[in-house]
Amino acid sequence: MHVAVVGGGAVGVALARDLATDATVTLYEADTVAAGATGRAAGLCYDAFSDRRDARLAQRALSRFREADALTDCPYVWLARDTGEDRDARRASEIREQAALVRDRGVDVTTLDSDELGDRFPALVTDDVAVAAVAESAGYVDPERYTTEMAARARERGVDVREHTPVQLTADGDVATDDGVEQFDAVVVAAGAHTRAVVSAVAPIPVKPYRVQALVTESVDRDIPMVFDASGGYYLRPRDGGILVGDGTLPEEQEPDDWKRDADAWFRTDATGYQEAALGESWPDAQSWAGLCTATPDGDPLVGELRSGVYVATGWQGHGFMCAPAIAERLTAQVLGEEWSAFDPTRFAGDESFEIVEGMDVERR
Ligand SMILES: Cc1cc2nc3c(=O)[nH]c(=O)nc-3n(C[C@H](O)[C@H](O)[C@H](O)COP(=O)(O)OP(=O)(O)OC[C@H]3O[C@@H](n4cnc5c(N)ncnc54)[C@H](O)[C@@H]3O)c2cc1C
Structure with missing residues (x-):
């Protein structure tokens, strides 16, 4: 069986590597x-999902990150603060x-509660915390390093990795590049924010790219866990001796080839306030x-067969990295013939209109 994988991100690379045990694989990547x-991902990885499917996938992904020696263990705290606002009281009961x-x-x-949290993590401001939950089996990974290493392992398994080779699928599901059209037994498109455009001749899919932002501070002498503050709408984790602060989500659809790569001034100002809080x-x-994340109408990803022999994997709502090795396993089994x-992805007609809702909010867990 000869399989084409389109997209050399965490998902496409893990998939190409897994598929290579049983198939001949060509991986096409438009850039590197x-x-x-x-x-551009922050690399937070945890399994604290209330949805059973999400929790299982995330647990499996954590195991695979550990097997690859890529995970730095670090507890994951999510919390709501007592601000006097109804929204935050609701967030606290949701947590x-x-x-x-x-x-x-x-x-x-x-x-x-706030005292217990303060005792456990003295570096955190906890006096206004209404409730916090702590997931112990969590940690962070360097997404770029992990994916580059997985690409090297894929090559060792015989995957033909073709960088600087953008692909468009034809209406027949064949792979068109500047060098011509190639046919495969199966094609999997994991092209992130470009997935909808790459498969557009095959079938429409309802995915919208949206911008999120992050920054890393200078070196900081603080021992912190990973934190998601549901009241403030931001997250933190240790990185490179400093602190990575993320969010700045803009729920507006972006053109995948025309968006602002730099963080906005307002986000950098807000991030100062997040650190102080x-x-x-x-x-x-x-x-x-x-960077760009991808949203779907129901907040769940689109993963699986779109049309005979053509598969997609996108719409992660900001959680695609932490699930990538587990999604790759499930998708590999499906491409090789298992039901999943x-x-x-065919649960939608493809032309739905919908609002972008950020994936980290406690209502979406
Ligand atoms: C600031 C930020 C922080 C984040 N933090 C986290 C986090 O902490 N944890 C987490 O789980 N997720 C996080 N995410 C989300 C995560 O980055 C994504 O969900 C995940 O990386 C998606 O991987 P992917 O392989 O599907 O897509 P991508 O990494 O986008 O890969 C798609 C690839 O396809 C290529 N491509 C595009 N078009 C074509 C074409 N026509 N032909 C060939 N190749 C093509 C692109 O060049 C790209 O390399 C974050 C994202 C951002 C932006």
């Missing part, structure tokens, strides 16, 4: 490996309910950037 969202559900999924999660202090940023319909 990890040049898309993967190379309590979610933590109970997540525990039912077999995930090691504890719920802490979370850590009581802020630091100058050493680097900042933006968890995130069937």
Whole structure:
């Protein structure tokens, strides 16, 4: 069996590597490996999902990151603050309910009040925390390094990795490049924000790219866990001796070839406030950037067979990296003939109109 994989991000590379055990694989990448969202991702990885499918995938992905020696263990804290606003009171009760559900999924999660959180993580500002949940089996990965290493392993398994080779699918599902049209037994398109355009001649899919932002501070002498603050709408993790601060989500559809790669001034200002709210202090940023995530009408990804022999994998709502090795396994099995319909891309007509809702909000977990 000869399979084409389109897109050399975390998903496409992991898939090409897994498929190469049983198939001949050609991986097409328009730019270089990890040049898309993967190379801009924060690399937070956790399994604290209340949805059973999401939790299983994330648990499996964590195991695979550990097997590859790519994961730095670090607890994941998500919390809501007592701001006096109804929205935050709702968020606090959602976190309590979610933590109970997540525990039912077999995930090691504890719920802490502000004093308990402060005792456990003295670097955090906790006096206004209404509730926090802590997932123990979590950590972070360097997405670019991991994906580049996986691409090297894919090559060792015989995958023909063709960088600087943009692809468009023909109406027949064949692979068109500047060098001509090639036919394969199966084609999997994991082209991130470009997936909809790449498969447009085959079938429409409802995916919208949107911008998110992050920055890394200068070196900081603080020992922090990974944190998602549902009241503030931002997340933090240690990175390169500093602190990575992320969010700045803009729920507006972006053109995948025409968007602003730099972080906005307002985000960099807000990130100072986030650091002060979370850590009581802020630091100058050493680097900042933006990247594209992909949204779907129901917040679940589109993964699977779109039309006979043509598969897609996109619409991660900001969680694509942490699930990539597990999605790759499931998709590999499906391409090789197993049934799998968890995130069937044909559940939509493809022309739905919908609002972009960010994936990290507690209502979406
Ligand atoms: C700032 C930021 C922070 C994030 N933080 C996290 C996080 O902490 N945890 C997490 O799980 N996720 C996070 N994400 C989301 C994560 O980056 C994505 O969900 C994930 O990387 C998607 O991987 P992918 O392989 O599907 O897509 P991509 O990495 O976008 O890869 C798609 C590839 O396809 C290539 N391509 C495009 N068009 C074509 C074409 N026509 N022909 C051939 N190749 C093509 C692109 O060049 C690209 O390399 C974050 C994203 C951003 C931007």
